[in-house]
Amino acid sequence: MANLDDLYRDIILDHYRSPRNRGELPTPPARRVEGFNPLCGDELVLYVDVRDGVLVDIKMTGHGCSISQASSSLMSAAVKGRPLDEVRETIESFKTMMGLREASLSEGEASDDAGDLRSMKEINALAGVVKFPVRIKCATLAWNTLEQALGAPS
Amino acid sequence: MTSYDPRRVRIDTPIQERVINGHPIAYLDSASSSLPPRAVIEAMSRYYERHHANVHRGVFQTANEATEIYEGARAAAARYINAPGGADEIVFTKNTTEAFNLLANSWGVANLRAGDVVLISEMEHHANIVPWFHLRDRVGIEVRFIPVGDDFRLDLSDLEQLMRGVKLVSLTGMSNVLGTINPIAELTRVAHDHGALMAVDGAQWVAHGVTDVVATDIDFLAFSGHKMLGPTGIGVFWTRAALLDAMPPFLGGGGMIADVRLDGYVPADGPARFEAGTPPIAEAAGLAAALRYLENLGPEAIVAHERSLTVDALARLHGEFAERVRIIGPLDAVDRGGVISLDVEGVHPHDVAQVLDQYGVCVRPGHHCAKPLMRRFGLAATARASFGPYSLTRDTDALIDALGHALTLFS
Structure with a gap:
């Protein structure tokens, strides 16, 4: 039986109550991308500032359920200030965790990246979402929107 | 009692x-979907176990039984809403949504011209909004909305103004979000005074009320089986025989024709004209059982x-x-x-x-x-x-x- 504690971990509730990186960035230089979840009405506006291959800043506005809000907040903390190739790797690890990608890394390997160990660990708090299949789309909204904002790798 | x-x-x-x-x-x-009692489930099982055959035109015994079950459900639905013309006024659809698409595409296309107004409200289900937008885009009608007040009820203060040019008022009997029950009989009088017809979304209203299309004097009614203890996959479109007989077909195919030749076709009379293809027969058996069950309660x-x-x-x-x-x-x-x-x-x-x-x-x-x-x-x-x-x-x-x-x- 899927337990609510698997879904609503303390880290998730914390990021829901106090979301990180809320706000807007001037465009340009930042890019602005919108993400929607038409089924539940979740909306996310993402601002990403990429310079010299590094995601130097990220901010967001919008509204949604605790899972979508916490996921976007956790994501922003994990990717801010990191080179794009690492950001893309993080997106891939997250999607693997959500069961949306074939696992290519052994479990935990993605967390070994020096420097951002803590944010990756925090993202793992979302692992319980897979036990609630209808909520996976809530968790992935921000990540899909970020992927869209970054565009194809150059 | x-x-x-x-x-x-x-x-x-x-x-x-x-x-x-x-x-x-x-x-x-x-409000999304009600739970069927055993009587409904058993009526559908019994139909498949004992009587299943395609309806109409069959000569063998089970085909006649299936037809009787299907047409019997039509009579049950007519009785439940007090349809003055009886079973001949009941068209089976897939659900309320399809009934509104029938209304818009058949009556609407035949009777509405560019500039005509269909008056709906801000509290409508998309089923009573989107088909009218389709007609707006195809024919050029205007879709106008009665606002909803802060008291969660229709704001009728500007009704006279809103009624200008209106050919059809189409409203929910009971909001599926607010629970608000609208004054349908009163609004029907207003519509008729302005030469407009009245359609009612009965998805909640019929399921959670006492429905009498004669007493309310409405012109069109749509409702769904599964909101009233019946099965999914069957809904009802009702209108008075005089209006129904003048409505052109909507969906074309088998079952809805009197004759088909190489140069065209002649549609069937009565409700059959709107029921192309093999209809939901087991669902009709289930709906009839649900209506009997509700009548008993x-x-x-x-x-x-x-x-x-x-x-x-x-x-x-x-x-x-x-x-x-x-x-x-x-x-x-x-x-x-x-x-x-x-x-x-x-x-x-x-x-x-x-x-x-x-x-x-x-x-x-x-x-x-x-x-x-x-x-x-x-x-x-x-x-x-x-x-x-x-x-x-x-x-x-x-x-x-x-x-x-x-x-x-x-x-």
Whole structure:
């Protein structure tokens, strides 16, 4: 039986109550991308500032359920200030965790990246979402929107 | 007198024997779909086990039986809403939504011209909005909206103004979000005074009311089987015979023709003209059983029971949670059905429904196919609890208990 504690971990509730990186960035230089979840009405506006291959800043506005809000907040903390190739790797690890990608890394390997160990660990708090299949789309909204904002790798 | 006892109805509906996450199910989503009693399930099984054959034109015995069952359901539906012309005025559709598409595409296309107005309201289900937008784009009609006031009821203060150029008023009898029951008979008089016809979305109104199309004097009615203890896949479109006979076909194919030649076709008479293809026969058997079941309980008694549950739930939700749980709908139970939309402070409706599920409480989060209404009140979604003939006070107990847990978790 899927337990609510698997879904609503303390880290998730914390990021829901106090979301990180809320706000807007001037465009340009930042890019602005919108993400929607038409089924539940979740909306996310993402601002990403990429310079010299590094995601130097990220901010967001919008509204949604605790899972979508916490996921976007956790994501922003994990990717801010990191080179794009690492950001893309993080997106891939997250999607693997959500069961949306074939696992290519052994479990935990993605967390070994020096420097951002803590944010990756925090993202793992979302692992319980897979036990609630209808909520996976809530968790992935921000990540899909970020992927869209970054565009194809150059 | 009827023998209505909601506890008996509960025993009759097998799904309510289920235990969800260790809790007895508290099914509070009847506005989405109601739970069928055994009588309905058995009528459908019996049909497939004993009588199944295609309807009409069959000569062999089971084909005749299937036809009798199907046409018998038409008569049952006519009786249930007091259709003056009887079974010949009942068209079976897939659901309420298809009935509105039939109305717009058949009556609408034949009778509406560019500039004509269809007057609907801000509290309509998308089923009574989108088909009119289609017609606006195809024919150039104007779709006009009666606003909804802060009291969650239709704002009729500018009705005379709104009625200008209106050819059809099409309104929900009872909002599937607010629970508001609209003054259909009164608005039908206004429509007729202005030379307009009146269509009613009866998805909730027929399921949770006493329906009499003669007394209300409406012109069109749409409703769904599965909202009133029947199966999914069957709905009803009703209009008076004089109007129906003048309506051109909508869907084409087998069953809806009198003759087909290489240069064209002649449509069938009566409801068959609108029922292309093999119809939902088992579902018609189920619907007839549901209507018989409801008639035995007595629609008046069901309305009274659901009203007392609603009065109790509204008072207790307010008493228990005050402003932390806002009710999106009228707080007084006058002209109001058992649909209670909740806006829980600091908890998104999806999270409300997720926590409630942990306690076996089934409520629906979302926009309930009424996005213009959601926007009107600045909401993306609500968590909606709704009653049926089998609902009991203990469902409200479970709701309140689980809402307390949701508030604690997210506080």
